[in-house]
Amino acid sequence: xxxxxxxxxxxxxxxxxxxxxxxxxxxxxxxxxxVAMTKNRPYATGQAAIAKxxxxxxxxxWPSRYRHDGGPVVPAIWLKTSTVLAGRHVQKRxxx
Numbered sequence: 001x002x003x004x005x006x007x008x009x010x011x012x013x014x015x016x017x018x019x020x021x022x023x024x025x026x027x028x029x030x031x032x033x034x035v036a037m038t039k040n041r042p043y044a045t046g047q048a049a050i051a052k053x054x055x056x057x058x059x060x061x062w063p064s065r066y067r068h069d070g071g072p073v074v075p076a077i078w079l080k081t082s083t084v085l086a087g088r089h090v091q092k093r094x095x096x
Contacts, residue, residue: 002063003063003064004061004064005061010039010050010054013054014050014053017053017054019053021035021036021050024049024050025049027049027053028045028048028049028052030046030049035049035050038050038062042062042065042073044058047061047062047065
């Protein structure tokens with residue numbers, strides 16, 4: 001299996017095109033942090049913005065973050081967290 005590009009390689013590829021993470025974020029209409037967080041964890045929107053700027057598909061840059069069918073890999077902790085948060089969101093408060 002191909003390994004993910006290290007962050008320095010992503011930044012170098014952007015610099016070759018005279019781009020920064022901030023430039024990519026502005027072009028995509030995203031907060032800079034949204035694009036920068038792809039360095040440490042999967043974030044589909046940020047990954048897509050960087051990949052577009054590099055003329056690649058996100059799966060080419062971060063293969064470990066995508067399944068063979070092209071769908072994103074969702075860490076189990078996210079599933080637990082989103083389930084818990086969703087449960088809290090729909091719970092009604094008990095009357096005092």
